[in-house]
Amino acid sequence: MSSLRHRFPALAGSAGEWARFDGPSGTQVVDVAITAMTDWMTSGSTAAAGGPFAAAQECQSLLDRTRVTLGQLFGADPAGFSFGTNTTTFNMAFANAVTETLRPGDRIVGTRLDHDSNVMPWRRACARAGAEHVLADFDPATGVLSPESVIALIDDRTRWVTVPMASNLLGTMPDLPPIIEAAHAVGARVYVDAVAAAPHHRIDITALDCDALVTSPYKWYAPHSGVLWCKPELMAELGWWRVRPAPDAGPRKPETGMPNFEAIAGVDAAARFLLEEGMESLARFEADVFAHLWDGLGAIAGVRRIGPTNPVLRAPTAAFVVDGVAPSIVATRLAEQKIAVWDGHAYAVEVVHHLGLAESGGVVRAGIVRYIEHSDVDRLLAAVDAIARRG
Ligand SMILES: Cc1ncc(COP(=O)(O)O)c(C=O)c1O
Incomplete structure (x- = not known):
């Protein structure tokens, strides 16, 4: 399966020297999303949605077409999608x-x-x-x-x-x-909180039959933003906090104030990118790279992997600890070698408490996304191995 690194402009040049295992906290933005945002902001379409003039109508059609794209990506009624901050x-x-x-x-x-x-x-x-x-x-x-x-x-x-x-x-x-x-x-x-699943696996909301689902597009190569899907009849029923002139029906009901149109243009483009690449093929690529990471971590003496062992039926995110070295120290030493990981609880507060790791600083988290490759994993494994040996 071919590399897609060239689709991520942020990974070119000196920034590309970093191995970016921080994807679970937010990914780099795909080229088409960057272009779509720039095009939007230079098009003269920036306005408020729904008015009588061309730009206002273009704002409305951006919302409408992005809902349709999201409906295709997530197998859901487009009328259920609302846009927000996160x-x-x-x-x-x-x-x-x-x-x-x-x-x-x-x-x-x-x-x-x-x-x-x-x-x-x-x-x-x-x-x-x-x-x-x-x-x-x-x-x-x-x-x-x-x-x-x-x-x-x-x-x-x-x-x-x-x-x-x-x-x-x-x-x-x-x-x-x-x-x-x-x-x-x-x-x-x-x-359903689908934030950590949506970047990695195909989601079919209709088949799942949940009542509401949230995802953060900035974890799947789009700009910072949030997307809520809610069954339209439930959305209509709920008493959202709103100001009087705001839309009282339809998917804009949960939204507060003016949507971030430029981010939505990026969300539409990133969602199309995922549809074109195909979530199944993306999942296969990631599972292969993840297996290399997971098996490699398992082979290092003094490293304890935490989490399910099946490399396919999971998100490709590895949590681990190194005996005798605090997760924050591991993350700092990796950063010295231009390897980006997070340490701690990553806001999964209950998880680290239940694992008994709250006092010892949580875990090190390394996530695979579509632009992480075997060579990045090799660098991470060599660096973790050195840390585990030195103690
Ligand atoms: C599983 C999960 N849920 C919710 C969130 C919160 O997302 P946001 O930063 O968009 O509020 C995150 C963020 O890391 C997450 O990973």
Whole structure:
């Protein structure tokens, strides 16, 4: 499978000397997205959406066509897509809107595998409504969250089940269909955080049958932004916080103020890039590079890998610790060699606590994205091996 590094202008020149394993916290932007943003901002189309003149109409058609592209990428009704700043802002707005529908004694079921943005907004919603917030545990030995552990918490008081499609720290991808089925069987709704899965695997929202799903396009080669998909009838029902003149129907209802049109132009282009490349082919490429990373880490004495062992049915994100060396020191030493990784909890606060790693500084996280290649992995493995030997 051929390299796509040349599609990422930020990796040319001296910046290209870095091995960028920081993809799970945000990827480099693909060429067509950069061009689309520049074209948008130089086109004279910058305006507010929906007015009688050409630029205002162009703003509206940008929103409409990007929803159609997203509908193709994610197998969903285009009318369900809203644009925003990032996932956390959408999670807070969503949980805020749900708060008004909760009654004392209701229950929201979440998981300990989630990024905190899919935990705290729900906890706060429950606290405000007098509802109960419970979290399903994953197995700390394997990093796997069994559907049964979530289903066991779903009862007839449950109004929402909030789940990750992939863990941003461990790469675990829970089996969501049985969870969604169990939630719907008691009349509960399901909110899916697809941020860590969307860059790596094909998502079919219609087949999944969740009620809402969030993704952050800046993790899949687009500019910084957030996208919410919500079943249109649910979107219409929920009491979003809004100012009076703002649209009270349709996908702009959850949006606040003017959308970031230039970012949306980039999102449209990046989504087309993914459609053209094909998520299945992208996943195959990444699984191959990830297997090299995962096996290589496993072969280094003094390195402990944390997370599921299956290189395919997971996000290609490796979490590991080096015996006797704090994760922050490992990350700093790697940075000295122009290898970018993150250390700590990456906002997966519950995950590091459940693993018992909160006190020792969490983990080192190295993520594979489409522009990471075997040669980058070789550099990382050699550097980690040297760190493990030196202690
Ligand atoms: C799984 C997951 N959920 C949510 C978020 C929050 O995304 P955002 O930065 O767009 O608010 C992240 C960010 O890293 C993430 O990895």
